[in-house]
Amino acid sequence: MILTAAALMGAIGLLFSIFLVIANRKFAVEVDPKLARIEEVLPGVNCGGCGYASCALYAEAIAKNGEELNLCVVGGADTTRDVARVMGVEVSGEQREKLVAVVFCQGDNEASKFPGVHKGIQDCAAAIYSQDVAKRCKYGCVGMGSCVKSCPFDAIHLSDGGIPYVDAEKCTACGNCVRACPRDLIELHPVSHNSFVYCKSQDPGPIARKVCSKACIACQICVKAAAKDDNADAVTMDGNLAVVTPDPYAAKPEYGEKCPTNAYSCGCNSVNKARVLGHEPVGGERVPVGTA
Amino acid sequence: MNYLLVLISAIIVNNFVLTYFVGICPFIGVSKKIDSALSMGIAVTFVMTITAIVTWIINHYILIAFGLPFLEYVSYIVVIASLVQFVEMFIRKTSPALYKTLGIFLPLITTNCAILFVALIQAVRELGFIESLVQGFGAGVGFTLAIVIMAGIREQLELSDIPKPFQGAAITLITAAILALAFMGFSGLTSS
Numbered sequence: 306m307i308l309t310a311a312a313l314m315g316a317i318g319l320l321f322s323i324f325l326v327i328a329n330r331k332f333a334v335e336v337d338p339k340l341a342r343i344e345e346v347l348p349g350v351n352c353g354g355c356g357y358a359s360c361a362l363y364a365e366a367i368a369k370n371g372e373e374l375n376l377c378v379v380g381g382a383d384t385t386r387d388v389a390r391v392m393g394v395e396v397s398g399e400q401r402e403k404l405v406a407v408v409f410c411q412g413d414n415e416a417s418k419f420p421g422v423h424k425g426i427q428d429c430a431a432a433i434y435s436q437d438v439a440k441r442c443k444y445g446c447v448g449m450g451s452c453v454k455s456c457p458f459d460a461i462h463l464s465d466g467g468i469p470y471v472d473a474e475k476c477t478a479c480g481n482c483v484r485a486c487p488r489d490l491i492e493l494h495p496v497s498h499n500s501f502v503y504c505k506s507q508d509p510g511p512i513a514r515k516v517c518s519k520a521c522i523a524c525q526i527c528v529k530a531a532a533k534d535d536n537a538d539a540v541t542m543d544g545n546l547a548v549v550t551p552d553p554y555a556a557k558p559e560y561g562e563k564c565p566t567n568a569y570s571c572g573c574n575s576v577n578k579a580r581v582l583g584h585e586p587v588g589g590e591r592v593p594v595g596t597a
Numbered sequence: 598m599n600y601l602l603v604l605i606s607a608i609i610v611n612n613f614v615l616t617y618f619v620g621i622c623p624f625i626g627v628s629k630k631i632d633s634a635l636s637m638g639i640a641v642t643f644v645m646t647i648t649a650i651v652t653w654i655i656n657h658y659i660l661i662a663f664g665l666p667f668l669e670y671v672s673y674i675v676v677i678a679s680l681v682q683f684v685e686m687f688i689r690k691t692s693p694a695l696y697k698t699l700g701i702f703l704p705l706i707t708t709n710c711a712i713l714f715v716a717l718i719q720a721v722r723e724l725g726f727i728e729s730l731v732q733g734f735g736a737g738v739g740f741t742l743a744i745v746i747m748a749g750i751r752e753q754l755e756l757s758d759i760p761k762p763f764q765g766a767a768i769t770l771i772t773a774a775i776l777a778l779a780f781m782g783f784s785g786l787t788s789s
Contacts, residue, residue, distance in 0.1 A: 310665050317655070317672055321679035328683050332690040 339391055340368045346387035347377060352457045354378040354479030379477040404478035404493040406461065406471045411503045412445040413466025417517035430487040441516040444506040446490055455485035500556040502547045504568040509545050521546050521568040530560040600731045607735025613711050614743040615780040620711030623702050624744055625769060633698040634748035638741025644680050644706055645715050649733025651676050652716040653726055673716040681707040711740060747776060
């Protein structure tokens with residue numbers, strides 16, 4: 306009885322195993338072995354900084370469609386090298402500097418007094434939509450911290466005054482905060498770039514000054530200083546706002562020495578903030594990022 | 598005529614999900630979108646139909662012939678597991694998108710009690726070969742019907758303003774209960 310039962314189960318098992326083996330051969334799916342290895346060397350944080358929704362999708366794009374190897378902003382040069390090794394490609398000497406997020410507003414609660422309190426959903430876009438923004442400037446930071454919530458790396462925080470600042474060391478330039486800001490106040494810039502006009506206000510001078518003590522009032526002192534230095538392209542006017550060129554080596558901090566509102570290159574934002582906090586940013590040096 | 602009776606009975610009157618309460622796991626788990634619910638239903642129908650045929654053969658020509666009816670459960674599980682493996686391979690080859698949508702619920706068809714129920718109930722009801730086949734197919738169609746109706750309701754629920762304590766699993770289970778009540782209305786349509 307036991308023997309029959311055992312033999313029977315064995316026979317049934319064997320029959321179905323054979324059936325499955327044949328089916329497996331017939332329906333085998335080719336998976337690129339490189340795919341798994343690329344996924345292994347990618348950071349796996351799924352931040353979306355490369356333009357793909359997840360590390361797995363980026364790995365697939367590399368393996369199948371020959372996507373660029375240096376898009377991972379989180380892993381930087383190390384990851385690019387590892388991916389290149391998996392793909393069997395040489396890393397050339399081409400370099401790309403590390404980027405960090407820069408917040409283009411200094412209008413904290415002190416500088417830009419607020420008329421009311423937002424009590425709805427704690428989200429910048431919601432605050433703007435419901436028209437009870439806690440800051441007076443209509444170009445400036447709302448201070449609800451949508452960028453802080455969007456950061457997967459804990460690199461951006463609100464200061465006591467309600468303005469975000471970026472920890473340059475933790476920032477990987479994934480760009481989540483850039484997309485999160487409903488007023489487009491955050492941009493990615495090379496880490497060594499330390500001269501900016503930290504303002505996006507297009508209000509004419511008198512109004513800008515009235516709503517915020519740290520706004521660009523379009524006095525053009527920095528523009529003239531740049532022109533005097535034979536460097537007219539470094540700082541230009543865009544409507545009622547002075548704008549520093551994206552080239553990190555063109556503009557100098559000295560152009561802002563006479564800025565009446567300290568909108569130009571004040572030591573309280575981004576890269577500079579990281580210095581204040583005691584982190585030594587990689588400023589001044591180019592961080593090599595290879596490309597295949 | 599008898600086959601039609603078995604079919605209608607399996608699909609509507611004795612709908613496996615809504616009257617015997619088997620196969621609840623995928624019924625709740627994969628009923629968020631009509632598309633994936635339908636695919637799940639078709640996969641389950643396929644497995645159920647084949648299972649009904651194979652287990653009927655095993656039951657009649659092996660287990661009863663050798664006098665080993667106690668091997669019922671073990672041998673049926675082997676059959677179901679192999680079939681699910683086969684379906685998984687097939688779907689993975691033919692439709693990677695569907696493979697991703699079904700996710701964990703595809704291998705979980707293995708442990709779907711509705712399928713084992715199909716295999717076991719046909720011995721209890723002493724159905725013939727064709728009747729078993731029809732009942733297996735009908736049970737699958739019934740499952741598909743239930744899960745697609747559920748998915749349709751849940752898609753509407755996504756847009757509804759549900760009180761906070763009822764959100765999520767609570768409203769889903771209440772919906773399933775009301776759906777089961779509605780299906781009770783079919784009892785008495787046929788006998789069996």
